[in-house]
Amino acid sequence: MAQYLLKMIQPVGIVPSFEELAPVMQKLGALQQELASEGSWVFGGGLHQPDSATMVRPGDGSPLITDGPFAEGAEFVGGVTIIDVADLDAALRWAKRYVDVTGLATEVTPFLAGPPGA
Numbered sequence: 445m446a447q448y449l450l451k452m453i454q455p456v457g458i459v460p461s462f463e464e465l466a467p468v469m470q471k472l473g474a475l476q477q478e479l480a481s482e483g484s485w486v487f488g489g490g491l492h493q494p495d496s497a498t499m500v501r502p503g504d505g506s507p508l509i510t511d512g513p514f515a516e517g518a519e520f521v522g523g524v525t526i527i528d529v530a531d532l533d534a535a536l537r538w539a540k541r542y543v544d545v546t547g548l549a550t551e552v553t554p555f556l557a558g559p560p561g562a
Contacts, residue, residue, distance in 0.1 A: 446554060447486060447528050448535035450542055453549040454522030456494060471545045479527060479538065488525035522548065526555075 460468075479485035494517075499510045525542070529535050532554065539550045 445528050445530060446532075446535075446557065447526055448532070449553045449555065450525040450527065450535070450539050451521045451551040451553070452523040452525075452542065452546055453519050453551060456518055456520055459493065468546060472542075475541055475545055476525075484527050484529050484534075484538075486526035486528050488523070490523040491521060494520045519549075 476485055476488060495512055497512060499512065501508050501510070523546075527535060527538055529538065532552070535552050535554075539552045542548075542550045
């Protein structure tokens with residue numbers, strides 16, 4: 445088994461109303477329950493718009509803390525899900541289902557299986 449990060453890519457500034465979001469969240473809940481019943485669910489959650497972010501960067505002597513995202517963009521990671529599945533093909537099958545439910549592009553990234561270079 446391998447873990448994969450599914451990142452749901454959302455347009456900046458577009459915040460769906462509760463009425464628009466409710467049926468999507470219900471379908472997401474069912475999808476997550478299906479993942480859990482297969483033992484593949486690890487974690488998932490939505491994220492606020494990028495203007496709510498705080499950046500911590502290396503500084504001269506101590507880390508610097510600044511408001512907002514590092515770079516401006518038209519899209520941001522609006523939600524993440526971590527799944528534990530057999531391989532990339534299985535992760536891509538789940539990602540397609542997330543796209544069907546959310547209507548959002550979904551990026552699939554594998555986690556390292558161990559320390560870098562191992």
